[in-house]
Amino acid sequence: MTQFFEHLGNKTLSSFAKLGRSSFFLIQILTATVSVIPRPRLLINQLFSVGVLSFLIITISGLFVGMVLGLQGFYILSDFGAEETLGVMVAASLVRELGPVVAALLFAGRAGSALTAEIGLMKATEQLSGMEMMAIDPIKRIIAPRFLAGFMSMPLLAALFSSIGVLGGHMVGVGMLGVDDGSYWSQMQAGLDFYDDIVNGVIKSIVFGFAVSWISLFEGYDAIPTSEGVSRATTRTVVNSAFTILGLDFILTALMFGDI
Amino acid sequence: MNNSVDSDTDIVSIQNLSFSRGDRKIFNDISLTIPRGKITAIMGPSGTGKTTLLKLIGGQLYPDQGSVIVDKKNVHQLKRSDLYTLRKRMGMLFQSGALLTDLNVFDNVALPLKEHTTLSDSMIRSLVLLKLHAVGLRGARDLMPNELSGGMARRVALARAIALDPTMIMYDEPFTGQDPISLGTLVKLIKELNNALGLTSIIVSHDVEETSSIADYIYILSEGKIVGQGTPEQIKTLDSEWVQQFMKGDADGPVHFHYPAENYHKDLFEI
Numbered sequence: 001m002t003q004f005f006e007h008l009g010n011k012t013l014s015s016f017a018k019l020g021r022s023s024f025f026l027i028q029i030l031t032a033t034v035s036v037i038p039r040p041r042l043l044i045n046q047l048f049s050v051g052v053l054s055f056l057i058i059t060i061s062g063l064f065v066g067m068v069l070g071l072q073g074f075y076i077l078s079d080f081g082a083e084e085t086l087g088v089m090v091a092a093s094l095v096r097e098l099g100p101v102v103a104a105l106l107f108a109g110r111a112g113s114a115l116t117a118e119i120g121l122m123k124a125t126e127q128l129s130g131m132e133m134m135a136i137d138p139i140k141r142i143i144a145p146r147f148l149a150g151f152m153s154m155p156l157l158a159a160l161f162s163s164i165g166v167l168g169g170h171m172v173g174v175g176m177l178g179v180d181d182g183s184y185w186s187q188m189q190a191g192l193d194f195y196d197d198i199v200n201g202v203i204k205s206i207v208f209g210f211a212v213s214w215i216s217l218f219e220g221y222d223a224i225p226t227s228e229g230v231s232r233a234t235t236r237t238v239v240n241s242a243f244t245i246l247g248l249d250f251i252l253t254a255l256m257f258g259d260i
Numbered sequence: 261m262n263n264s265v266d267s268d269t270d271i272v273s274i275q276n277l278s279f280s281r282g283d284r285k286i287f288n289d290i291s292l293t294i295p296r297g298k299i300t301a302i303m304g305p306s307g308t309g310k311t312t313l314l315k316l317i318g319g320q321l322y323p324d325q326g327s328v329i330v331d332k333k334n335v336h337q338l339k340r341s342d343l344y345t346l347r348k349r350m351g352m353l354f355q356s357g358a359l360l361t362d363l364n365v366f367d368n369v370a371l372p373l374k375e376h377t378t379l380s381d382s383m384i385r386s387l388v389l390l391k392l393h394a395v396g397l398r399g400a401r402d403l404m405p406n407e408l409s410g411g412m413a414r415r416v417a418l419a420r421a422i423a424l425d426p427t428m429i430m431y432d433e434p435f436t437g438q439d440p441i442s443l444g445t446l447v448k449l450i451k452e453l454n455n456a457l458g459l460t461s462i463i464v465s466h467d468v469e470e471t472s473s474i475a476d477y478i479y480i481l482s483e484g485k486i487v488g489q490g491t492p493e494q495i496k497t498l499d500s501e502w503v504q505q506f507m508k509g510d511a512d513g514p515v516h517f518h519y520p521a522e523n524y525h526k527d528l529f530e531i
Binding site: 122125126127129130131132133134135136137141 | 315318320344345347348350351352354355356358359360361371372375376417420424
């Protein structure tokens with residue numbers, strides 16, 4: 001029994017310590033972002049590997065999610081004879097929820113895990129410590145550009161996801177199931193609000209991009225520098241990112257749309 | 261034993277240093293000095309914290325007690341920016357080379373120059389080629405780190421470590437895992453660089469022969485203590501069974517061949 005409490009206490013202490021380390025890490029990153037300005041090359045490289053290389057997975061997933069929404073939406077809406085409103089249903093689901101959330105989950109799996117593994121291996125092969133000994137701050141040169149790249153790519157990827165999804169819904173709804181082309185678009189135009197829907201969706205994806213980049217970089221930087229440690233850190237990145245995204249999504253949705 | 265702090269002849273002076281990891285005491289009240297312009301070796305079996313000592317000198321780790329004075333500055337009381345200024349004058353060669361895997365050989369060597377100087381690109385190019393030429397790898401400038409052999413990677417790392425013309429250079433196990441030719445090259449390079457550039461070299465190693473062939477002074481560490489010191493000749497005649505076992509590489513002696521265990525007979529026959 002005492003062992004149980006001892007274990008519980010240790011766990012609690014170490015998770016608080018980790019929370020402290022990660023907050024300190026975030027402050028370090030944020031103060032270091034200024035130093036990326038004179039080195040745009042570093043940011044561009046990272047935008048490519050974090051953002052551009054995630055294009056394919058985001059595009060394909062967006063297309064399929066949109067197609068499924070078109071199909072499911074049509075079956076339900078047609079029961080009420082409201083299949084003309086398919087456009088607004090697909091677009092609202094994507095822009096408000098699925099775009100930011102699913103794109104962020106995919107981003108954590110594709111780019112976040114890669115960031116953690118990269119940083120963790122850099123630590124394991126003493127590259128980070130080598131830079132410190134050359135009086136080059138790894139937070140400035142390695143971490144900050146990656147953080148900015150993740151933070152900047154996420155909203156763009158979420159927007160891409162939603163747009164492709166809308167086209168996917170159109171493909172199924174209008175192309176295969178015979179919803180009227182004009183009403184698909186005009187219902188969408190009439191039913192979606194720029195601030196309520198689109199801006200809120202973008203805010204969500206910015207928050208998720210911030211969280212996923214922070215988590216993945218911190219897990220890599222905090223990893224135990226062995227192959228096992230890096231593999232665990234990579235798993236933690238994906239798991240923690242998923243929890244964080246979904247949890248934050250609920251909070252943000254409640255704040256934006258609900259009266260809680 | 262020369263332990264005076266302000267001596268002009270000593271570049272590094274370690275006083276009463278203690279350091280522990282968890283419950284394990286890695287250093288227990290050690291003091292040593294590293295004279296300027298010489299090659300000093302710190303030897304000892306694996307796991308005695310030789311690399312840790314270099315990290316303490318470089319200010320990457322903090323001691324529990326005691327002080328590390330480098331160039332008359334207490335490393336662990338410096339502000340971060342002063343520590344970084346000091347580090348520009350120390351080069352360190354990591355065991356793995358620690359080259360940045362996403363940059364080629366040229367850019368790896370150019371990195372400290374680009375970060376810390378305002379030299380023009382053509383000047384940086386000339387400097388990098390000079391440094392690469394010194395380690396014999398001017399022709400390898402376009403290779404990526406994963407295309408280099410272990411010995412070559414270490415030489416590139418050496419070129420990078422001397423890029424900013426440091427006053428002191430620390431080698432972490434420079435000879436481990438090298439074939440005889442790379443080994444010979446590295447021994448020659450360390451010796452030559454030390455003499456030609458007027459560097460101070462600290463070599464951490466357990467390769468007895470290579471290290472004693474170039475070191476001016478040797479410290480031997482074991483179990484957190486300095487168990488022997490002197491010039492290579494003095495070490496060879498040192499009156500300590502442990503040091504003699506280490507220098508000769510005998511399998512049994514004060515350090516037992518067997519890890520502490522129960523009585524062998526008892527272990528086998530009593531179930």
